[in-house]
Amino acid sequence: MNKNKAYYECADIIRARTGMKRFRTAAILGSGLGSVLEGIDKKTVISYAELPDFPLPKVEGHAGNVICGEINGVSVVGFQGRAHLYEGHPPQSLLTPIRTLKMLGVEVLVQTNSAGGLRENLKPGTLAVITDHINFFGNIPLTGENDAAIGPRFFDMTHAYSPELIKIMKRCAAEYCIPLKEGVYAYFMGPNFETPAEIRAMKLLGADLVGMSTVPETLTAVHAGIQVAALSCVTNYGAGISKTPLSHEETLAESKIAGKKMSELIFVKHARGQLKGTPVKIATVINFPHGTGNPAEYMETAKQALESGADELDFVFPYRDWLNGNRTVAVSKLQSMSALRNGRTVLKIILETGELPDLKTVREISDVCLQTGIDFLKTSTGKTPVSASPEATSVFLEAIRDFGHPCGIKPSGGIRDYAVADRYLSMAETAWGKDMISAANFRFGASGLLDNLLGGLSSLHTENTVQQDMKNISVSPPFNNTPH
Numbered sequence: 001m002n003k004n005k006a007y008y009e010c011a012d013i014i015r016a017r018t019g020m021k022r023f024r025t026a027a028i029l030g031s032g033l034g035s036v037l038e039g040i041d042k043k044t045v046i047s048y049a050e051l052p053d054f055p056l057p058k059v060e061g062h063a064g065n066v067i068c069g070e071i072n073g074v075s076v077v078g079f080q081g082r083a084h085l086y087e088g089h090p091p092q093s094l095l096t097p098i099r100t101l102k103m104l105g106v107e108v109l110v111q112t113n114s115a116g117g118l119r120e121n122l123k124p125g126t127l128a129v130i131t132d133h134i135n136f137f138g139n140i141p142l143t144g145e146n147d148a149a150i151g152p153r154f155f156d157m158t159h160a161y162s163p164e165l166i167k168i169m170k171r172c173a174a175e176y177c178i179p180l181k182e183g184v185y186a187y188f189m190g191p192n193f194e195t196p197a198e199i200r201a202m203k204l205l206g207a208d209l210v211g212m213s214t215v216p217e218t219l220t221a222v223h224a225g226i227q228v229a230a231l232s233c234v235t236n237y238g239a240g241i242s243k244t245p246l247s248h249e250e251t252l253a254e255s256k257i258a259g260k261k262m263s264e265l266i267f268v269k270h271a272r273g274q275l276k277g278t279p280v281k282i283a284t285v286i287n288f289p290h291g292t293g294n295p296a297e298y299m300e301t302a303k304q305a306l307e308s309g310a311d312e313l314d315f316v317f318p319y320r321d322w323l324n325g326n327r328t329v330a331v332s333k334l335q336s337m338s339a340l341r342n343g344r345t346v347l348k349i350i351l352e353t354g355e356l357p358d359l360k361t362v363r364e365i366s367d368v369c370l371q372t373g374i375d376f377l378k379t380s381t382g383k384t385p386v387s388a389s390p391e392a393t394s395v396f397l398e399a400i401r402d403f404g405h406p407c408g409i410k411p412s413g414g415i416r417d418y419a420v421a422d423r424y425l426s427m428a429e430t431a432w433g434k435d436m437i438s439a440a441n442f443r444f445g446a447s448g449l450l451d452n453l454l455g456g457l458s459s460l461h462t463e464n465t466v467q468q469d470m471k472n473i474s475v476s477p478p479f480n481n482t483p484h
């Protein structure tokens with residue numbers, strides 16, 4: 001990777017100025033929408049002028065600041081305004097802001113823009129989530145030499161605007177009673193507004209919105225593996241549909257009004273919670289925290305969660321039934337939960353291993369779970385005095401090995417130390433092989449761990465604070481017949 005590229009330096013400056021190592025989510029705020037990030041906590045403002053090769057916007061309504069901070073504990077970096085190609089910037093100059101985000105670890109980019117509406121229901125003041133785009137301009141930032149360390153020469157645009165993020169936006173909009181339309185965005189370079197003939201042509205081709213931005217950044221982000229969501233604030237009807245001449249003054253006036261709604265939609269509490277930890281996967285706990293819930297009630301909760309789009313269910317195993325001798329009841333509750341989910345839902349079972357009397361019981365319940373066809377064995381809720389332990393994790397790994405079919409593990413509860421987490425990871429690597437570990441089969445309960453993990457990334461493998469008792473834990477490789 002060429003270390004001389006300006007985006008490395010820009011990311012270093014942002015890290016140094018904010019004291020934050022990594023940002024999860026980014027937003028680009030379009031014409032007149034710069035106030036959307038005003039409520040951010042721990043705010044640091046950095047002018048684009050301080051960042052090497054950052055293209056400076058020259059249009060009113062685009063302040064040209066990077067705003068960094070946190071929203072409900074989620075680290076966010078926002079670009080207050082963008083440079084447009086109609087301002088005379090070379091297309092490749094738009095690479096720097098997006099690749100800076102990549103260097104900062106951003107996984108999700110939410111773009112906003114002001115746009116013309118081409119359909120009757122896309123009237124001024126409407127918010128619309130972009131589902132796809134049409135690029136007639138052609139000359140995009142990615143022409144020229146490809147940086148293979150960022151992304152491939154040729155890349156797929158089938159889901160350029162993440163279907164999962166669109167789903168989340170729609171759900172948040174419904175919950176907060178914010179009308180949200182959707183549409184295909186046609187990109188013209190500008191600076192002129194389109195002609196009525198161009199607008200008619202765009203309508204025929206399937207466009208619903210028209211604008212002068214967003215597409216170069218979407219292409220650059222998709223190329224870099226960043227997930228994109230984009231929201232248009234409709235500020236006028238397209239030329240020929242609008243009864244009045246189009247102007248940038250109108251854009252700014254309308255976007256100011258819609259900006260408030262937009263900020264609710266992007267950063268509503270609900271969405272923040274969902275985006276925390278993992279930007280796209282939504283998990284919810286069921287029968288939590290004691291595993292003693294009323295089956296009719298928690299089954300209904302689980303159904304609602306699935307209907308609302310939950311991707312993962314974390315079900316607390318009815319371990320008290322089991323411990324009270326009602327094993328059949330416990331197993332039947334587990335089976336009912338497993339039967340409820342649809343094909344794509346991930347089911348994790350929390351055994352609450354710290355409440356089980358011995359490792360033999362951990363093993364027995366693990367075996368029952370595996371036979372039921374669940375996706376993850378998870379140690380703990382974090383609500384009991386004893387949570388994740390290497391011993392229980394070791395039993396999980398042995399049970400999975402003996403069962404012979406893949407199943408993930410999730411040590412959770414009380415893991416606050418990078419080195420401790422690393423040891424759990426090593427256990428899984430020893431059992432399954434380093435190359436076999438991925439988020440599909442290995443997770444941590446990360447809420448108490450996140451800060452330490454981020455802080456500890458630089459000191460990987462140098463920590464020496466592993467608890468002594470963990471050093472002796474090991475698990476045999478898959479399908480080795482070591483007795484347990």
Ligand SMILES: O=P(O)(O)O[C@@H]1C[C@H](O)[C@@H](CO)O1
Nearest residue numbers: 030031113114212213248251
């Ligand atoms: O939000 P963006 O930058 O896309 O804003 C649109 C396109 C032009 O920059 C401007 C025209 O009024 O608004």
